[in-house]
Amino acid sequence: MELLAKLSTTPGVPGREDRVRDLILAETDGLFDEVSTDPMGSLIAVRRATAPGATDPTRVMLAAHMDQIGFLVRHVGSDGFLRVHNVGGFDPRNLFARLVNVATEGGDLPGVLNPGGKPVHLANAEERKKVPEITDLLVDLGLPAEQVQAQVKIGDMVTLAQPFSLVGNTAVGQCLDNRVACWLVIESLRQMVAASTLHTCEIHAVFTVQEEVGLRGALTSAHTVRPDIGIGIDTTLCVDTPGSPEDQRCTQQGAGAALTVMDGASIGDPRLLADFERVAQAHDIKTQRSILRAGGTDTAGIQRAGGGTRAFTLSVPTRYIHTVTEMVHLDDLHACRDLLAAFLADVK
Ligand SMILES: [Zn+2]
Structure with a gap:
């Protein structure tokens, strides 16, 4: 394995x-x-x-x-947040609160994928039911905007981060x-x-x-x-x-x-x-x-x-x-x- x-x-x-x-x-x-x-x-x-x-x-x-299936960076924001475009078919219901890897020319950067907007504490009942579209998702690299803009380019590969595991009689990853x-x-x-x-x-x-x-x-x-x-x-x-x-x-x-x-x-x-x-x-x-x-x-x-x-x-x-x-x-x-x-x- x-x-x-x-x-x-x-x-x-x-x-x-x-x-x-x-x-x-x-x-x-x-x-x-x-x-x-x-x-x-x-x-x-x-x-x-x-x-x-x-x-x-x-x-x-x-x-x-x-x-x-994964993403390419579609937009590098003036605020330092990345927007992504999917390559391959994702179900956006599986895309909350994920760690991601952004592959840049200068090396890989870890990031967090989340929809923008209100957390559960602030959202009303209607907002809580809504499944975000891929265009609503943001990658947060936890870095100052200038540093993000200097390193990340449109077209850089973004993938979800997940370890490989053996679970019972199965392989999961x-x-x-x-x-x-x-x-x-x-x-x-x-x-x-x-x-x-x-x-x-x-x-x-x-x-x-x-x-x-x-x-x-x-x-x-x-x-x-x-x-x-x-x-x-x-x-x-x-x-x-x-x-x-x-x-x-x-x-x-x-x-x-x-x-x-x-x-x-x-x-x-x-x-x-x-x-x-x-x-x-x-x-x-x-x-x-x-x-x-x-x-x-x-x-x-x-x-x-x-x-x-x-x-x-x-x-x-x-x-x-x-x-x-x-x-x-x-x-x-x-x-x-x-x-x-x-x-x-x-x-x-
Ligand atoms: Zn296949």
């Missing part, structure tokens, strides 16, 4: 994924035959076929987005969407290397950028990779908590790797669904099918690149998604890792 903890606490919002990319590069030394960064910043890491005699191998693209997928790609390949598992396919592990603002990096990198098969790896809704009707759970925590039949942006290739289920059964790995009614993943970007690609989504059931307490069950995480490794070994 050490790697997941590092991934979860390394900031990288859409368009500012550099630190996550550097971490992945450092962690995957020797795992790939060829590594490059494309013009938008996606990291493309190739592992050639290891099975003897593999000619003209099937090209499998794995996509794990590196970006997390921020941006497990989608650092769990970065972890899964690395760990499934490490597992194959450790077990000397041969593969006849050529694996293009792509750590993509700007997914949270519209699957942008997956689309462009898929044009470069030109895969035969694309697998988007991401978190998916797990709403199996009290108060939620059974038919709207999407997935169930601890019930295994989620195979996303369709979501708001793509319909998974049915042959790949069948392949995943067959491989899972052969290796005794638990899976669950799910449909996500709204929202999409990198799969949609890959599927629509070039003349189109057969694509599918492997998902990790995640409670409290898009909060800083995203929760994944360790059994599901391990099921996804084992399934991905077994799938890659199975591709002809």
Whole structure:
């Protein structure tokens, strides 16, 4: 879990994924035959076929987005308070009284994110019910205005600060969407290397950028990779908590790797669904099918690149998604890792 903890606490919002990319590069030394960064910043890491005699191998693209939802500084006030613009979809109900990190050219600054206006003691009943908009939020750096203006620039990255924790049988932290997928790609390949598992396919592990603002990096990198098969790896809704009707759970925590039949942006290739289920059964790995009614993943970007690609989504059931307490069950995480490794070994 050490790697997941590092991934979860390394900031990288859409368009500012550099630190996550550097971490992945450092962690995957020797795992790939060829590594490059494309013009938008996606990291493309190739592992050639290891099975003897593999000619003209099937090209499998794995996509794990590196970006997390966050903010860019939109305005540096004459009073020293910062205003932010969100990159990715936040629920403002989760954004009160948060510690944040402001990444400036001169170094990181801790800050506090709060809505401006009256505290509870002074607000009337109507005001207390109102959920602030993101435009109402302020970052307070606790510094004199001149110092803030000298150091902070419009466009600097702001992320919520939250430690990574193990809670019961789960991992909890921020941006497990989608650092769990970065972890899964690395760990499934490490597992194959450790077990000397041969593969006849050529694996293009792509750590993509700007997914949270519209699957942008997956689309462009898929044009470069030109895969035969694309697998988007991401978190998916797990709403199996009290108060939620059974038919709207999407997935169930601890019930295994989620195979996303369709979501708001793509319909998974049915042959790949069948392949995943067959491989899972052969290796005794638990899976669950799910449909996500709204929202999409990198799969949609890959599927629509070039003349189109057969694509599918492997998902990790995640409670409290898009909060800083995203929760994944360790059994599901391990099921996804084992399934991905077994799938890659199975591709002809
Ligand atoms: Zn995601």
